[in-house]
Amino acid sequence: MGEVVNLRKWRRAREKAEAEAQAAANRTAFGRTAAQKKRDAKEAAQRDALLEGSRMDAPEKP
Numbered sequence: 001m002g003e004v005v006n007l008r009k010w011r012r013a014r015e016k017a018e019a020e021a022q023a024a025a026n027r028t029a030f031g032r033t034a035a036q037k038k039r040d041a042k043e044a045a046q047r048d049a050l051l052e053g054s055r056m057d058a059p060e061k062p
Contacts, residue, residue: 032040
């Protein structure tokens with residue numbers, strides 16, 4: 001026979017583990033300093049400017 005398990009405790013433990021995993025994912029995605037965000041924005045702006053400057057034809061104006 002198997003071991004007797006309290007389903008409520010098991011469910012709560014599972015939900016807690018899922019919440020901890022989500023928190024870890026959020027820390028990696030959103031846990032950046034203001035300087036890192038500013039640097040990334042600056043790099044994106046430079047990349048966009050380089051791509052825009054390399055266009056063969058002018059963009060259409062609406």
